[in-house]
Amino acid sequence: QEPLVESGGGLVQPGTSLTLSCVANDLQITRFDRFVMAWFRRSPGKERQFVAAIGWFGVIQKFADFAKGRFRIARDDGKRTVYLQMDTLQPADTAVYYCAGGPQYSVTDLVGDYTYWGRGIQVTVSS
Secondary structure (H helix, E strand, O other): OOOEEEEOOEEEOOOOOEEEEEEEOOOOOOOHHHOEEEEEEEOOOOOOEEEEEEOHHHOOEEEOOOOOOOEEEEEEHHHOEEEEEEOOOOHHHOEEEEEEEEOOOOOOOOHHHOOEEEOOEEEEEOO
């Protein structure tokens, strides 16, 4: 069973919005509320890139520069779910988006700080 499962991806037109969801299973992530959750993405031919992260209780949030003002991250601990709302999408946002979780307090943008990963979900922005 995958520790994290993403959903909500697809093909959208430029300028529109899309919300990704990521659900954590309770076998491997027993205390979801004590995990920092994050989203990364990988565009064709590029390295995995940090998008956004959210800490305990959703108080501390961190965004990549390209995501500030356009993307929002939220969590629902009762549903063991983290969301990424993306507005005003552009073709440059086309990528495979990955959900990640780390059992720590610090909200970071480093791939190595996250223990669990989803398989990723494709988001394509095209007219």
